[in-house]
Amino acid sequence: xxxxxxxxxxxRERAGRGDIALALAPGARVRDALxxxxxxxxxxxxxxxxxxxxxxxxxxxxDDAVPEGAELALLPPVSGG
Numbered sequence: 834x835x836x837x838x839x840x841x842x843x844x845r846e847r848a849g850r851g852d853i854a855l856a857l858a859p860g861a862r863v864r865d866a867l868x869x870x871x872x873x874x875x876x877x878x879x880x881x882x883x884x885x886x887x888x889x890x891x892x893x894x895x896d897d898a899v900p901e902g903a904e905l906a907l908l909p910p911v912s913g914g
Contacts, residue, residue, distance in 0.1 A: 838866070853870075880907075
């Protein structure tokens, strides 16, 4: 199945792009998507423990299912003030 991944803030800077298309196996979970993203963009590995992930606009947990055609947003922690 195919999904779209959006990168924000530090994730966007490290990946060098704003989005990618990602192919996942049917029944994939958020954790599976994150593993695939880090394989494709190893520069994101250090951010992985700190990322929040939204699936179709709703925050998701690692064990949540990723539906076909979903939009995943990688949301690094925000700092500053």
